[in-house]
Amino acid sequence: MACCKIPSPEEIRRALVQKQGELITEKLSQATVAICGLGGLGSNIAICLARAGVKKLILVDFDNVDVTNLQRQQYKAFQVGMPKANALVENLKEIAPYVELDACNEKVTEENIDKFVQNADVVCEAFDNPEAKSMLVNAVLEKYPQKNLVAASGMAGTDNANSIATRKISKHFYLCGDGKSDVNEGLELLAPRVMVCAAHQALTVIRIISGLEV
Amino acid sequence: MVANQVKINGEDVAAAGMTVAEYLASAQYDLRRIAVERNCEIVPKSKYAEVVLETGDVVEVVNFVGGG
Numbered sequence: 001m002a003c004c005k006i007p008s009p010e011e012i013r014r015a016l017v018q019k020q021g022e023l024i025t026e027k028l029s030q031a032t033v034a035i036c037g038l039g040g041l042g043s044n045i046a047i048c049l050a051r052a053g054v055k056k057l058i059l060v061d062f063d064n065v066d067v068t069n070l071q072r073q074q075y076k077a078f079q080v081g082m083p084k085a086n087a088l089v090e091n092l093k094e095i096a097p098y099v100e101l102d103a104c105n106e107k108v109t110e111e112n113i114d115k116f117v118q119n120a121d122v123v124c125e126a127f128d129n130p131e132a133k134s135m136l137v138n139a140v141l142e143k144y145p146q147k148n149l150v151a152a153s154g155m156a157g158t159d160n161a162n163s164i165a166t167r168k169i170s171k172h173f174y175l176c177g178d179g180k181s182d183v184n185e186g187l188e189l190l191a192p193r194v195m196v197c198a199a200h201q202a203l204t205v206i207r208i209i210s211g212l213e214v
Numbered sequence: 215m216v217a218n219q220v221k222i223n224g225e226d227v228a229a230a231g232m233t234v235a236e237y238l239a240s241a242q243y244d245l246r247r248i249a250v251e252r253n254c255e256i257v258p259k260s261k262y263a264e265v266v267l268e269t270g271d272v273v274e275v276v277n278f279v280g281g282g
Contacts, residue, residue, distance in 0.1 A: 041282045128282035130247040137249045137276070141256035156281040169274050170254040182279035189281055 009098045016053045024210045025053055031209045034058040034120035036108050036136055038084040040189065041152055042126035043074035044198035045205070050092045052206060056100035057092070059085045060116050062107040072191035108132070113139050117147065122205050125151035126198075128183070137173075147172060150204045154178035155197035156187035164193070166200045168213070176200035222273045230269040235262040238275070249276045 007015070016025045031054050035042045038061035046057055061084040065075045069084075079087040085103035092101055108116060117123045117140060125136045133151060140149050154177035155164060163178040177197050181187055207213045220229040222237070229237045234250055234257055250257040251274045257265050267273065 037282055039282050126282055128280060130278040130280050133278040133282075134247050134249060137278075138256065138259060141249065141251075142258050145256070151276075151278075152282060153276065153278045154281070156279070169276060170251050170256075173251070175276060179277070180279060181281070183281035184279070187281075194281070 006097060012053070012096075012098065020052065024206065027210045028052055028054050028206065030055055031121045032056040032058065032119055033122045033124065033205055033209075034060065034117050035124045035126055036060045036116060037126035037128065037132075038063075038073075038088050039069065039126065039128055040072040040191070040194035041128075041155075041198045041201065042124065043084070043088055044195050045124055045126060045202045046088055046092060047074055047095060048199065048202035049205060050096035050099045052202075053096070054099060054209075056102065058102045058104065058116055058120055059088055060104040060106060060108055061085050062105060072189060072194050108136060110135060110139050113143070117144060120147070122148040122150060122208055124201055124205065125149065126201070130182075130184070141173060145172070148174075148205075148208045150174045150176065150201045150208070152176045152197050152201055154181045155194050156183040156189050157181040157193070158188060158190060159193070161193055161196040164196050164200060166204050174204050174208075174213075176204065217269055219269060220267045220271045220273055223275055229267050230271070232267050233263055234265045234267065234273075237267060237273075238262065241275075243275060243277065247278045249278075250274070251276070 065079045065082050067080050075087050083105045085105050089101045089103045127133050137151050166176045218228045218230045219226045
C-alpha cells in the first residue's frame with residue numbers, strides 16, 4: 001500500500017497526551033534512558049519507551065542479531081547478522097521517528113560504564129548474563145548512588161507470569177522478575193514471560209520519570 | 215530486637231558479628247552474581263571482607279540469574 005503521511009511531532013504529542021495525560025507525556029519528553037543489553041528485555045523496553053515519547057534512548061549492546069533472537073526480541077528476519085544496536089535504531093525510527101537514539105555497539109565494562117550511564121535519568125539493566133548483570137548493578141550503585149536503576153532477574157521457564165513482580169530494593173534501585181528462574185539451569189525462554197518482565201521494567205521507568213515512585 | 219539478629223532478604227538471621235563475606239560464604243552465594251545492600255546502601259564487593267554486620271541491620275542480597 002502507498003505510504004501515508006507520517007504524523008508530525010505535534011500530532012504525535014497530542015495523541016500521547018490524549019492517552020497518557022499531560023504530566024507523564026511532558027516528563028517523558030525531557031527524559032533520557034540508557035538501556036544496557038538489547039535482547040528480549042532491552043529491545044522490548046526500548047519499544048515501550050519510544051512509543052511513550054521519551055526524549056532520548058541510549059542503546060547499548062555488543063552483539064549481533066542471531067536467528068535464535070527472533071523468537072522473543074524485536075528484530076526482523078532480514079536483520080540477522082546486523083549489530084543489535086543498529087538494527088533496533090532502524091526499527092525504532094519506523095515506530096517513533098522523533099525519539100533521539102544513540103546506538104552503542106560496545107560491551108559495557110566497569111571501565112567504560114560512565115559514557116553510557118552518566119547522562120541518563122534512568123538506567124535499565126537488561127543483560128542476559130548474570131555476571132554482567134551483577135557488574136552493571138554494582139558499578140552503577142557504587143559510582144552513581146543517586147542514579148535510578150531498574151534491573152531484572154528471573155523471567156525464564158513456563159510459570160504463570162504472575163510470579164514476575166517489581167520490587168524496590170532501595171531508594172533508587174528497582175528489581176523486576178521472579179528472582180529465581182535461571183536460563184542456565186536449562187529452563188526455556190518464552191517470549192511472553194520475557195516481555196512481561198520487560199514491561200515491568202518499562203513501566204517502572206515511566207513511573208520514576210513521572211514522579212510516581214516515591 | 216533480638217541480639218545478634220540481622221534481617222536478610224526479609225528473614226531474621228543470627229549473623230551479627232559476621233563480615234558480609236563470611237555470611238555470603240555460609241549461605242553459599244556466588245559472589246560473581248550478586249549485589250549486596252546494607253541499610254539501603256550498596257556494599258562494594260571490595261569491602262565484603264571488612265564490613266561487619268550489626269544487630270538490626272537490614273540486608274538485601276540480590277541474586278542475579280540468567281536470561282534476558
